[in-house]
Amino acid sequence: MATVLPPPSKRQRTTIAAKAHEQQNVDTIPSDLGSVRVHFFDQSTGQSTGAPVAIAVADATVKNLELLLNTLQGNDASERVPYRFTFGADGQVVDITNDIYRALLKPGLKSTEDTISLQYTPQAIFRVRAVSRCSASIPGHGEAILATSFASSSSSRLVTGSGDSTARIFDTDTGTPFHTLKGHTSWVLVASWSPDDSAIATGAMDNTVRLWDPKAGQALGQALKGHTKWITSLAWEPYHLRQSPTSQRLASSSKDSTVRIWDIVSKRIDLVLSGHKSSVSCVRWGGTGTIYTASHDKTIKLWDSIKGTLISTLTAHAHWVNHLALSTDFVLRTAYHDHTGSIPATDAEKTAKAKQRFETAATINNTLIERLVTASDDCTIYLWSPPSSNSSNTTIKPLARLLGHQKQVNHVTFSPSGTLIASSSFDNHIKLWNASTGAFLHTLRGHVGAVYMSCFSPDSRLLVSGSKDTTLKVWDAATGKLKEDLPGHRDEVFAVDWSPDGRGVGSGGKDKMVRVWRH
Numbered sequence: 001m002a003t004v005l006p007p008p009s010k011r012q013r014t015t016i017a018a019k020a021h022e023q024q025n026v027d028t029i030p031s032d033l034g035s036v037r038v039h040f041f042d043q044s045t046g047q048s049t050g051a052p053v054a055i056a057v058a059d060a061t062v063k064n065l066e067l068l069l070n071t072l073q074g075n076d077a078s079e080r081v082p083y084r085f086t087f088g089a090d091g092q093v094v095d096i097t098n099d100i101y102r103a104l105l106k107p108g109l110k111s112t113e114d115t116i117s118l119q120y121t122p123q124a125i126f127r128v129r130a131v132s133r134c135s136a137s138i139p140g141h142g143e144a145i146l147a148t149s150f151a152s153s154s155s156s157r158l159v160t161g162s163g164d165s166t167a168r169i170f171d172t173d174t175g176t177p178f179h180t181l182k183g184h185t186s187w188v189l190v191a192s193w194s195p196d197d198s199a200i201a202t203g204a205m206d207n208t209v210r211l212w213d214p215k216a217g218q219a220l221g222q223a224l225k226g227h228t229k230w231i232t233s234l235a236w237e238p239y240h241l242r243q244s245p246t247s248q249r250l251a252s253s254s255k256d257s258t259v260r261i262w263d264i265v266s267k268r269i270d271l272v273l274s275g276h277k278s279s280v281s282c283v284r285w286g287g288t289g290t291i292y293t294a295s296h297d298k299t300i301k302l303w304d305s306i307k308g309t310l311i312s313t314l315t316a317h318a319h320w321v322n323h324l325a326l327s328t329d330f331v332l333r334t335a336y337h338d339h340t341g342s343i344p345a346t347d348a349e350k351t352a353k354a355k356q357r358f359e360t361a362a363t364i365n366n367t368l369i370e371r372l373v374t375a376s377d378d379c380t381i382y383l384w385s386p387p388s389s390n391s392s393n394t395t396i397k398p399l400a401r402l403l404g405h406q407k408q409v410n411h412v413t414f415s416p417s418g419t420l421i422a423s424s425s426f427d428n429h430i431k432l433w434n435a436s437t438g439a440f441l442h443t444l445r446g447h448v449g450a451v452y453m454s455c456f457s458p459d460s461r462l463l464v465s466g467s468k469d470t471t472l473k474v475w476d477a478a479t480g481k482l483k484e485d486l487p488g489h490r491d492e493v494f495a496v497d498w499s500p501d502g503r504g505v506g507s508g509g510k511d512k513m514v515r516v517w518r519h
Contacts, residue, residue, distance in 0.1 A: 235283045421438075
């Protein structure tokens with residue numbers, strides 16, 4: 001009797017189909033199209049780089065365009081900067097992902113007779129390697145870990161908040177506990193480092209916010225009392241907006257429908273932002289001085305951080321707004337800390353560097369634009385571009401409505417470059433979107449449980465996600481493919497953070513263990 005081969009597995013069928021698809025797409029650029037004239041423009045300033053250059057259509061790939069642009073700028077081979085190219089016309093923005101032929105000529109947006117104006121934005125000039133192993137598994141907490149956050153300056157300190165009423169600081173280099181922050185009387189729901197790493201703020205279910213000295217592990221004064229229900233989110237005042245080097249303010253949102261602005265030095269309430277009709281789920285402090293709040297009353301509100309007055313109310317969602325993120329979150333979190341590790345000597349220089357980093361990240365066509373993305377239980381995401389001036393305008397329309405998730409969207413985040421949005425949902429999927437237009441890019445499939453949150457690497461090339469299925473996964477943001485599968489946790493992963501210097505990922509969850517992942 002002849003041996004009957006088993007049918008191919010699902011993975012084998014997928015591989016065969018992908019190979020066949022690649023073979024069909026080989027060399028689809030016609031060789032008889034001649035050349036096309038390309039003119040490069042800096043997206044942030046709008047200034048042109050060099051004169052229009054003729055390039056063969058067959059050779060007009062992203063790699064060759066990068067090479068050409070670096071040559072026009074006079075960069076050495078060792079100093080070459082990777083760029084992202086976009087074409088904009090009639091309000092439409094097209095990403096050049098592979099080559100000019102497929103992006104512009106084939107769809108008929110341009111012809112070889114036209115001069116094509118391409119806008120370029122530099123991608124990160126350093127590369128973060130994908131984390132692939134668990135370098136430390138640190139016990140200590142007695143209940144589930146609900147929040148994790150790396151210090152703004154380095155990956156050597158990680159703070160976690162837990163259901164055992166404590167926050168803990170861990171030394172991730174040695175994989176040991178550093179300090180235990182005791183004072184809260186209920187679950188610690190949020191933990192956040194100040195932009196200059198001088199303090200840690202924690203918010204808990206005991207309705208209080210507490211401040212801690214990260215070096216000594218001691219409380220900075222008494223608990224900040226005022227909220228009547230638990231704390232849902234914290235946001236520090238951006239470093240470059242401080243009135244003086246010693247003054248610091250912190251915003252806390254609560255289940256009691258209010259947001260309170262605290263003066264960290266005097267430990268008093270500076271402002272109370274009341275206007276929401278239900279729990280405030282998330283607060284963000286923008287680099288232009290606007291405070292953004294999302295609520296279960298289906299609205300997002302914009303506030304003036306100096307006067308405490310309402311600027312605008314954004315209404316579009318049909319259910320609770322769970323989360324919001326700003327396109328400048330990363331530079332506001334890291335202030336004057338960058339990948340070089342150099343810290344300015346004086347307070348004035350620190351403020352100037354933090355402001356310059358923010359303006360670079362937020363400037364598009366010589367205009368400061370801080371984009372906003374919101375996620376909701378109505379399974380949708382909205383992309384907004386509120387005006388940078390604090391003029392009262394009650395009819396701000398969303399730029400785009402991002403549809404595709406089948407269940408509640410729990411978390412959204414911008415890439416540090418401000419070019420991508422990642423959304424995590426209870427439908428087990430993460431989706432990637434273009435941050436300029438809201439266009440859908442990829443669905444990241446692999447998790448078999450709800451995805452609680454995701455976090456980009458500092459160079460925006462990778463994304464790490466934590467899920468109910470006990471795993472972390474690292475994804476390639478450009479292709480949407482799985483890069484690394486990181487099993488290790490024994491239960492649901494609630495919190496994950498990628499260190500701002502790119503060297504490690506910290507995660508925590510229901511198994512009470514803090515895990516540090518490195519390359």
